[in-house]
Amino acid sequence: MSVNGARNVLGGATFVALLVALYMVFIFAPLPANVSDFPEVQKILYFHVSVAWIEFLAFFVVFVGSIAYLKTRSRRWDVLAAASAEIGIVYCSLVLLTGPVWAKAAWNVWWTWDPRLTTTLILWFIYVAYLLIRNSAEEDEKRARFAAVFGIIGFVDVPIVFMAIRWWRTIHPLIFEGGNVGLSPKMTATLLVSIAAFTLLYFYFLVIRLNIAKLRLEVTQVKEELRAEL
């Protein structure tokens, strides 16, 4: 199967998965039992959790790409890391947007300093730092090298950040705890499908972004050839 063909299959699968997920979230999944006002808000959980795990997956891909680039010096690893970072920060931002919305509706506070959400906030800053480094380095090779080095440092930092925040929160507990809602089997199934759908979406975005990078490189090469002939 050609690359284009594979990409279209992935796209199709993603589309279908997202449709199924939407159906399941809004129609199939039952409302939570014990919540009195505005129980529909609980449905944010399907999006929030699905998107959340991908922010870490995306940064893991950045980490792998960074190491691979430093070892092989092959541009494609750098492109992979950059693409994953761009998609990852979008997913990360979505988590930071859905989290407070859910918290406000469910517990009437915008921010709960929940360890996972707070770690997401720090990870967001690390993503920003990574992208800023890519922006500030002037030559291609330097940019790839510096970004790769920071990708490794950032990834190693995240578990330590999580540990520290979690400990810190046990010292400063807040009245409400976010995130642990009991899920019925139907809800669990919905959640799993949502996770699968959003993960497929991440990979689809990744493939498209890699293709754009490839095309961009080809255009640059053509430009160089034309310039050399002048």
Added chain:
Amino acid sequence: MIGVISHHSYLYGNLTARENLLFYGRLYQIPNLEERVDEVIAEVGLNLFFNDPVRVFSRGMQQRLAIARAILHNPRILFLDEPHTGLDQQAIGLLNSVLKGLKDQRRTVVMITHDLDVGLTMSDEILILSKGLVRYYGPSSEIGGLAELRELYLEKVGGRK
């Protein structure tokens, strides 16, 4: 090991000349460092200034100190990258006499320059590079004079001024 002199001096402005040399000497693990430092400072004619911080040095003096730093570890080969950049006539004269001294010490000196005059007078062999390829290589004694070198240069480099 090689010694390098670039148009950057690689010197630390807040340290004295002597301290700069001591620092580099330690990195190269030079035996009898203090004596060697005094020796090279004398060789480049900076004896009167060795306790002054480098930031008060003129460009010419910095260049001379850079040479001292480059020969500190007695390299067999010296690379000079446009060493005359930014120097006034007097400093150029001083630099050239130091460079002649280096040649006399039987070190190999590779100098990169755009100054054809200096290149012709100072060198034993001339190599012309353009776009990463060697265009000419031969003894400088075979070149009659500056005008001939200039014509040769322009011809080899493809007529670009």
Added chain:
Amino acid sequence: MNQFLASVKAIVWKDLKAEFRTKEMLSSMLIFAFLVIVTFSFAFNPTLESIKQILPGIIWVAFLFSGILGLNRSFLSEHNNESIQGLMLAPVDRSAIYFGKVVSNFCLTTLIEAVSLPIFLILFDFNYSASWFWLTVVVVSGTFGFVAVGTFLAALASNTRSSEVLLPIILFPIIIPVVIGSVEMTKLLFAGGGLAEIATWLRVIAVFDVVFLVIPFLLFEYLLEA
């Protein structure tokens, strides 16, 4: 190994000698730390009892913000006159350059902290009654982690345009564990605690310190390629 240590020693000597000649950076860092504290004094009334709660936080904010000034400068001197190239031409292990810089930055930063901490305590009229030994351990271990990864990222930032703006942005997210841990431990000590109370946090900081000394040590050569 000997060569490695000799290089590290030479670099530390060079950095400290240059700094103590002008004391430019030291004085800026000290004044800045002091300014941060004074600003906080105006922002939060220093006579309230609640100050004891936020004093550890204010102290560490002052340490870190003034520390970053020093980190910025540490590679500035290498880019004047491109001295960093001179270092790379010498038979010096790249990681020795990293270690040397970490040590000299650590010395300067802890010097500033040692001078400014008593001033802060006086300004807030705080009587510290617990162990000075453990307070030193807390300050040293937190500062070390900060300087270890900070030196590395300062080297990275100094090679880009807008380096002074970039360094805080890339450094502060990474050192969040140090901020949390050091402030918590300081808080515990200020409340009269000792080793037992700070032990768990000390472990977190220790892990951070080791990880962020080893990983930059391994990665430093990638930063310095010409």
